[in-house]
Structure formats: C-alpha cells, structure tokens
Amino acid sequence: xxxxxxxxxxxxxxxxxxxxxxxxxxxxxxxxxxxxxxxxxxxxxxxxxxxxxxxxxxxxxxxxxxxxxxxxxxxxxxxxxxxxxxxxxxxxxxxxxxxxxxxxxxxxx
Amino acid sequence: xxxxxxxxxxxxxxxxxxxxxxxxxxxxxxxxxxxxxxxxxxxxxxxxxxxxxxxxxxxxxxxxxxxxxxxxxxxxxxxxxxxxxxxxxxxxxxxxxxxxxxxxxxxxxxxx
Numbered sequence: 001x002x003x004x005x006x007x008x009x010x011x012x013x014x015x016x017x018x019x020x021x022x023x024x025x026x027x028x029x030x031x032x033x034x035x036x037x038x039x040x041x042x043x044x045x046x047x048x049x050x051x052x053x054x055x056x057x058x059x060x061x062x063x064x065x066x067x068x069x070x071x072x073x074x075x076x077x078x079x080x081x082x083x084x085x086x087x088x089x090x091x092x093x094x095x096x097x098x099x100x101x102x103x104x105x106x107x108x109x
Numbered sequence: 110x111x112x113x114x115x116x117x118x119x120x121x122x123x124x125x126x127x128x129x130x131x132x133x134x135x136x137x138x139x140x141x142x143x144x145x146x147x148x149x150x151x152x153x154x155x156x157x158x159x160x161x162x163x164x165x166x167x168x169x170x171x172x173x174x175x176x177x178x179x180x181x182x183x184x185x186x187x188x189x190x191x192x193x194x195x196x197x198x199x200x201x202x203x204x205x206x207x208x209x210x211x212x213x214x215x216x217x218x219x220x221x
Contacts, residue, residue, distance in 0.1 A: 032207045043199050043212035044153070051207075089152065095141060095160060095206040096168070101152035 012106045019077040021103045023090035028071060030092040035064055035075045038087045038102070047075070047088075082107050111136035115200040115213035122220055128173075128187035130216050132200030135181065140202040142183040143210065144175055147197040159183060195220045 013019045025033070031052040036044035050057045050064045050073075057064050063076040073090050087102040115132040122128060134140050144156040155168045157175035165175050172191060176184045183200060200213040 034209060041215075041217075043201075043215045046209050046211065049209055091210070093207075093210070096155060096158050096166075097143070097201075097203075097210050098155065099145075099153040 009101070010104045010106065012108055013080045014108050015080060015082060017080055019075075019080045019084065019105055021075045021077075021088050021090075021105065023073040023075075023100055025071050025073060025090075025092050027092060027098075028068075030094075032093060033064070033066060033073050034091045034093075034097070035062075035073075036089045036091065036099075037084075038089065040086075044089060077105075080105075080107050082109065111202075111204075111211070113200060113202055113211060113213045115198075115216055117216060118214065119217040120219070122190050122218065124192055124220055125189045128185070128190050128194070128218070130185040130198055130200075130218075132183045132185075132213055133181055134202045137181070137202070137204060139180060140204060141206065142177060143201040143203075144183065144185045145199040145201060145212075147199060147215075149196070153199065157185070190218075190220045192220050194218065 034049045035047040037047050038044040048059045048062050048064050050066050055066055061078045065074045077084055085105055085107045087104050089099050089102045091097045091099045112135045142159045145153040146156055147153050157165055157167055159165050159177045162177050162180055173187050195218055198216045201210045203210045
C-alpha cells in the first residue's frame with residue numbers, strides 16, 4: 001500500500017547551521033507533497049508544498065526538493081533557529097493525505 | 110479567511126462511555142474534511158475523510174464513526190470508548206483535492 005516514511009527520527013543541529021530532513025514515499029503516482037511543522041500539543045502547520053512537475057521550491061528560509069526518480073523528498077531549513085525545534089512531517093496526497101511518522105528537530109544553542 | 114475549529118480541546122472519558130468530537134470550517138464551501146489521530150510521539154493516522162455531505166470514507170476499521178450532517182461540519186463519534194482510543198485527534202480540511210490541508214487545534218482524549 002501507500003506509505004510515506006522518514007529516514008531519521010531525530011535530528012540535532014547547531015543553531016545557525018542548515019538542517020536537512022528527508023522523506024521517502026512509495027506511491028509513484030503521487031503528484032502533491034507537503035511539509036508540516038508540529039509543535040508540542042498543537043496541530044501541524046503548513047510549511048511548504050511542491051507538485052510533481054517541479055524539482056525544487058523555495059520559501060522563506062526553507063527549500064523543498066523532490067526527486068521523483070528515487071521517490072525522495074527533502075526539506076532544507078537555512079540558518080536553523082531555536083524556534084525551528086519541532087517535529088516535521090512530510091505528506092503526500094490528492095484527495096486523502098498520508099503522513100510519515102515525523103522527524104524531531106532539536107536545535108542546539 | 111477560512112478558519113477551522115474543533116472541540117472540546119481536552120476530555121477525559123471512562124472506558125465504555127460515548128464520544129463526540131465536533132469540527133466546523135468557516136469561510137469556505139464544500140471542503141474536503143478529515144479526522145486524524147495521533148498517538149503520543151507518533152505520526153498522524155488518517156481515520157475518516159469526506160468529500161461531501163453524507164459521504165464518509167473510513168480508513169481504519171475500529172469502534173469510531175464519522176458523520177457530516179452539514180457542509181462544513183464533521184463529527185467523530187464512538188458508542189463505547191476503549192483505552193486504545195486515547196490520543197490527539199485532529200480535524201482538517203482542504204478546498205479540494207491536491208491542495209494544502211489545514212489542521213484544527215486538536216482534541217486531547219484520555220480514556221481511563
């Protein structure tokens with residue numbers, strides 16, 4: 001069946017460094033991908049999305065890369081800040097959305 | 110602008126008691142609606158989704174049910190709660206397929 005998973009359950013990054021969070025998906029027909037940030041006790045918040053006709057998309061301090069050949073998605077956070085500490089989820093979907101288990105990002109001062 | 114609300118925010122229920130979580134979306138029409146559950150420290154599990162009034166798709170067979178009595182209202186229910194029903198329940202919506210999904214604030218359910 002369809003699945004979306006993450007390679008690293010926890011990622012520790014020094015403040016100011018760049019963070020890279022990876023995600024693998026199995027449904028080659030997926031055409032829409034989203035990254036979310038979830039802080040403790042809150043609902044996930046949208047960060048950035050990308051459609052399958054793109055390889056890269058940039059936002060404010062964040063970049064999403066999509067490699068359809070190997071069905072891999074990544075989120076890059078530039079100049080990581082303490083406020084970036086959270087759990088990050090990737091998701092793929094069209095009418096229903098399947099989420100991975102999440103990666104916890106810890107920012108070290 | 111569109112907003113989503115779900116309630117109650119927290120509840121503690123005894124095993125075998127009923128459950129009703131409500132979710133409403135404002136500022137849009139004919140949204141796709143979703144219920145997810147998140148166990149502590151885990152990912153999001155899709156429970157139900159709905160693409161229209163009275164149209165409910167179940168992803169996980171269990172003692173929960175969902176209903177959509179109005180266009181922008183989505184209700185999650187149970188007749189008899191189990192301990193394993195404890196978790197963080199999230200309602201979400203999208204304006205249509207292939208669009209960003211937006212989440213509510215979540216409801217913490219503890220079954221004791």
